[in-house]
Amino acid sequence: MELAKGGTPAGLIATAAFQPLAVSELQALGMGGLPLLVIDHPLGGEKPEGVLRRAHQAVEELAALLGVAR
Amino acid sequence: MTLRSEVLELPDSPDAVYQAFCERDWCDGLPIIPPTAERVEAMLATVAADPGESLGPMPPLWREATLEKLAVNAVMAGCLPEHFPVVVAAVEAMLDPAFNLYGVQATTHPVAPLLILNGPYARTIGMHGGSGCFGPGFRANATIGRAIRLIMLNVGGGWPGRHDMATHGSPAKFSYAIAENEAQNPWSPLHVELGFAPDQSVVTVFGGEAPHNVNDHVSTSASGILNTVSHTAATLGSNVKWYLSQSQLLVVLGPEHAATVAGDNFGKDDVKAFVFEHARLPLGTLKLGGMWGIQDWPRWMMAVTDDRALLPVVASPAEIYLIVAGGAGKHSAVVPNCTFSRAVSRPLSRLR
Numbered sequence: 001m002e003l004a005k006g007g008t009p010a011g012l013i014a015t016a017a018f019q020p021l022a023v024s025e026l027q028a029l030g031m032g033g034l035p036l037l038v039i040d041h042p043l044g045g046e047k048p049e050g051v052l053r054r055a056h057q058a059v060e061e062l063a064a065l066l067g068v069a070r
Numbered sequence: 071m072t073l074r075s076e077v078l079e080l081p082d083s084p085d086a087v088y089q090a091f092c093e094r095d096w097c098d099g100l101p102i103i104p105p106t107a108e109r110v111e112a113m114l115a116t117v118a119a120d121p122g123e124s125l126g127p128m129p130p131l132w133r134e135a136t137l138e139k140l141a142v143n144a145v146m147a148g149c150l151p152e153h154f155p156v157v158v159a160a161v162e163a164m165l166d167p168a169f170n171l172y173g174v175q176a177t178t179h180p181v182a183p184l185l186i187l188n189g190p191y192a193r194t195i196g197m198h199g200g201s202g203c204f205g206p207g208f209r210a211n212a213t214i215g216r217a218i219r220l221i222m223l224n225v226g227g228g229w230p231g232r233h234d235m236a237t238h239g240s241p242a243k244f245s246y247a248i249a250e251n252e253a254q255n256p257w258s259p260l261h262v263e264l265g266f267a268p269d270q271s272v273v274t275v276f277g278g279e280a281p282h283n284v285n286d287h288v289s290t291s292a293s294g295i296l297n298t299v300s301h302t303a304a305t306l307g308s309n310v311k312w313y314l315s316q317s318q319l320l321v322v323l324g325p326e327h328a329a330t331v332a333g334d335n336f337g338k339d340d341v342k343a344f345v346f347e348h349a350r351l352p353l354g355t356l357k358l359g360g361m362w363g364i365q366d367w368p369r370w371m372m373a374v375t376d377d378r379a380l381l382p383v384v385a386s387p388a389e390i391y392l393i394v395a396g397g398a399g400k401h402s403a404v405v406p407n408c409t410f411s412r413a414v415s416r417p418l419s420r421l422r
Binding site: 017018020021024025028029 | 130131132133176227232233235
């Protein structure tokens, strides 16, 4: 959020189970317009190769949400 | 006294009030005392401050914790007016950044703020630190602890499954408040150890799990009792020990155990040093699961390679809090913290 306030493209990644908390938190802090990428839950317990795959996918999706070229 | 809260017109019936509050997600599931203006004003009359004064924004929804809102919830919880200064001091402590209330509210871990009251005011209001102090039967304990939870729900917005993401929660999330059993404490009480005067009344909030029982019916020495305490405190599944910079452990010695330990001329520092040295797990055990691989340890611990090396659960003996509470019997308790919150103490400075 501090990055976004400073003009750096930034967004939030949350798993689906934490989406309501993330949305409420963004609104409560006046950052409701910040892009929110929701990924499948859970992330914990994923094997390292799975984490890597999902991280790459999330970065691509977040970049698209932010309109940032990759 | 000018109150600012919305006024709700409801039938003059306990059932109707309870139902209306439940429908609005304003209660913890248990019946409440209707927070009428008269009751709220009586609560506010016990503290020296304006009802509109805020102690700060309370996470996770960052709503202002005004004294009036705290008083409304204290009434709902069943507090007597003389309980309210304790509630206020506890909220002041919880809003200290070191306590990390956002983390305590939103985590998946079953943490609740344990409120420990020291000093003469505990005796004034009947805050109980003797037999069954963590359980039911004592109005000050039950209602002050419940008021804290209702404030966390209604002011902070920490609703289970939405903004409080605790996987299971905990019975300690209903109410978790005790006094220290100073009369049977062979050492200095917690608040004096922390630098407060003996005649001050002080609230300490500790972000802890529900108490873990320490059963030792056979030891007749300090080392025997404290070995059992230490063994109970070091388990692979506990949060404590993974983020060492924040990990704290509360040891609650029952008065009989405390007497045995003190009888061997152990001071509080000796107890803490012993538990620090013995509440440990081998590196090889820590590698089996828990948070292995994502731990945040000091450099010296990260460099350990011998699987037989015994590693502590907190960074130093100073991270072990020690109180005496409970009644007759050969039991004590350990309360691990959530490992991302530091205990904070506040005197009852607003007592009118």
